Amino acid sequence: MTSVAQLLKSKPNQGVFTVAADDSVYDAIKLMAEKQIGALVVTDGDSIAGIITERDYARKVVLMDRASKATPVRDIMSKAVRFVHLTQTTDDCMALMTERRMRHLPVIDQDRLVGMVSIGDLVKNIIAEQQFTIQQLEFYITGEHP
Secondary structure, rough: OOHHHHHHHHHHOOOOOOEOOOHHHHHHHHHHHHHHHOOEEEEEEEEEEEEEEEHHHHHHHHHOOOOOOOEEEOOOHHHOOOEEEOOOHHHHHHHHHHHOOOEEEEEEEEEEEEEEEEHHHHHHHHHHHHHHHHHHHHHHHHHHOO
């Protein structure tokens, strides 16, 4: 079973991107587009204030006909942030994401933000684990080793 720490190490870009609560939604969406990510952790000073996702933008700005340049992130962010620790497993992440209908989980280590896990990261990991299992079973059945 893969830990969150192992999953983060396998990601090509291990950085985590943040936006300030007072920044405009436009700036947040622009950063997401530049980094090709779907969520940002919202900070207020050194603490985590929330999370903003593309889904928040679609539902709370576009559908409500707000101006993204005039709307601060704090007005549309989700304030209840669920997170995981480095020692938790990918199964823990998948269960939490499924139960809470989330696509992104910040990763905390000693009260410090160290990464972000997406549903795409988890699916990619599951596929890799299944491919490995299939390969091992094929080797067992055929008696051939690479």
